[in-house]
Amino acid sequence: MAPARTPGSTAARKGRLSRELVLAKALELVDAEGLDALTMRRLGQELGRDPMSLYRYAENRAALLDGVTELVLNQLSIQPKDPDWKAQLRHIAHSLRSLALQHPNVVPLLVTRPLSxxxxxxxxxxxxPLEQILSLLIEAGFAPPDALHVYRAYYGFLYGHILNELQEFVVDPEENEALLRLGLHRLPPREFPRLRSLGPDLATYDGSAELDQGLSILLSGLESQLSVHAG
Incomplete structure (x- = not known):
């Protein structure tokens, strides 16, 4: 009788481990089961290896989390020499949104991991990404301190949008317009007239269009600031 296959046994026969392979499996695990599932022991099981052998690629769980963050951000395409800085910032924003929707369980790492x-x-x-966006903005004519302020405002907006959009799906992805409007109609009319009237708009949330609208407001303000300094 053939021996029972263990989780990750196929991966174990593919040759030697590498940091890239370990991080790719870690990201796969986070995508499937969330951050709490990512431990050295569980990752070792998924790879069909002794967990102790993974420490040569990540010294601890914190290093694994950092590596997963890097792996996702490395997929972010940024062209710091693009003369159309507004188009480039719009492109980066949509790329980051796309990555967040592909890897929603990694978003908390992107937002909160730097704080530690x-x-x-x-x-x-x-x-x-910080270095590249600073280069993009400075090449566009922003003074270096102003470029840093712009980066902070830009990423603050992006992460806020991404968290808001993910909440639209996480809270109740099956909720339809009728149920949403029914829920809003339970609100006291005199206290929440604006919110009640926006029921149809809240029920037809379009993340990409919402992002574009916010970017247009942000970028037009940044452009006017740049013009003032140039003058």
């Missing part, structure tokens, strides 16, 4: 690590000690892959 001083800027200069963060993994280089997590700092590269």
């Amino acid at each position: 690590t001083p800027l200069g000690m963060r993994p280089l892959g997590t700092l590269r």
Whole structure:
């Protein structure tokens, strides 16, 4: 009788491990089951390896989380030499949104992980988007301190939008317009007239269009600021 196959036994026969393979499996696990599922023991099971062998690729779970963050952000395409800085910022925004929708369980890492690590000690892959966007803005004519302010405002808006959009799906992905409007109609009319009247708009949320509208407001303001400084 053939021996029973264990989780990850196929992966174990594919040759030697690499950091790329370990992180790819870690991301796959997070995508499927969430951040809490990512432990050295569980990852070792998925790879068909002794968990102790993984420490040569990530010294601890925190390093694994950093590596997963880098792996996702490395997929973000940024062209810092693009002369059309507004089009590039719009492209980056939609790319980040797309990555967030593909890997919603990683979003908490993108938003909160940097808070636990001083800027200069963060993994280089997590700092590269910052460096590239600063270069893009400075090449466009922003003074370096202004470019940093723009980056902060830009990413603050992006992460806020992404968290809001993910909530639209996480709270109740099966909710339809009729149920939503029924729920809003339970609100006291005198206290929530605006919210009640926006029922149809709230029920037909379009994340991509919402992002574009917010970007148009943000980018037009940034452009006017740049014009003032140029003048």
